Amino acid sequence: MRLLIPSKINSMSNNLINASSQDGAHISVSLDGGHLCSWRTADGVEHLYLSPLTKMGAGAAIRGGIPIIFPQFASKGDLPKHGFARNSLWRLCASGDGFMQLTLSDSVETRALFPHAFTLTLNITFSARTLNAELAVTNTGTDAFTFTSALHTYLATPIADTALRGLQGCRYIDTTDKTCERNGIFEDTLLQVNNEVDSVFLQADKAVELLSPQKNIAISKTGFPDLVVWNPWQTLCAQIADLPDDAYQQFICVEAALVAVPMTLLAGESWVGSQRLEM
Numbered sequence: 001m002r003l004l005i006p007s008k009i010n011s012m013s014n015n016l017i018n019a020s021s022q023d024g025a026h027i028s029v030s031l032d033g034g035h036l037c038s039w040r041t042a043d044g045v046e047h048l049y050l051s052p053l054t055k056m057g058a059g060a061a062i063r064g065g066i067p068i069i070f071p072q073f074a075s076k077g078d079l080p081k082h083g084f085a086r087n088s089l090w091r092l093c094a095s096g097d098g099f100m101q102l103t104l105s106d107s108v109e110t111r112a113l114f115p116h117a118f119t120l121t122l123n124i125t126f127s128a129r130t131l132n133a134e135l136a137v138t139n140t141g142t143d144a145f146t147f148t149s150a151l152h153t154y155l156a157t158p159i160a161d162t163a164l165r166g167l168q169g170c171r172y173i174d175t176t177d178k179t180c181e182r183n184g185i186f187e188d189t190l191l192q193v194n195n196e197v198d199s200v201f202l203q204a205d206k207a208v209e210l211l212s213p214q215k216n217i218a219i220s221k222t223g224f225p226d227l228v229v230w231n232p233w234q235t236l237c238a239q240i241a242d243l244p245d246d247a248y249q250q251f252i253c254v255e256a257a258l259v260a261v262p263m264t265l266l267a268g269e270s271w272v273g274s275q276r277l278e279m
């Protein structure tokens, strides 16, 4: 366990913590949701999209950044969409140079929805050109539980000039039509977005690169078997109250996900998954 070194925290107000690393990177993290809202590399460039219309504060699901999805991905179960971790108040446990650790444990509120004892630990490490978010789930109770999860990363990028490389040959489930999911094998070298995209790429183990004229980002993950790619495009974007109508042109979600096969943890067991972004 690293010690709390308050000097690495630049400021904290309204549950929003600003921190920087010695080599010049910067993050903002909200305790509401355990939510990374901003990651700026040492050159000052912001890489996470955050909606100017997002709600912040107690209970709000922040639109953008890296929402933590637990214990249910999307509407694949009876819980509120994407579970409750993104709406819960997390605790800052530790911080240091380029490091922050947050936790969320079960409470009266979570047990009303999900009657299990758990602890989530989010370890964020960042440096001049890298960001790593690692989520650990521990079953602290006496009975088993099952969950799905994701790091729902909104990458800031002009969508018209953006492509993802590394998904060729992956099996995927296209969920844009919620009444009729379609399966396929992704055949192309590049995934370019020119329509609504909502796909779960199964067992997508290879690193994916985001390519654009402005920057390339290497996106890799451990523990999370699947990769979700989401962009609402014009019609759906206009229906999402906390996104400006043209926001779909400014981001792509590339999500490290555990979706297709839910994970079961017995009493005392833990699971760990992470996503790494590298410029």
Ligand SMILES: O=P(O)(O)OC[C@H]1O[C@H](O)[C@H](O)[C@@H](O)[C@@H]1O
Pocket: 074, 081, 082, 152, 198, 199, 228, 229, 230, 253, 255
């Ligand atoms: O609007 P939200 O609840 O944040 O969900 C945003 C999106 O998250 C994921 O990417 C899902 O695959 C989408 O189906 C969903 O629309």
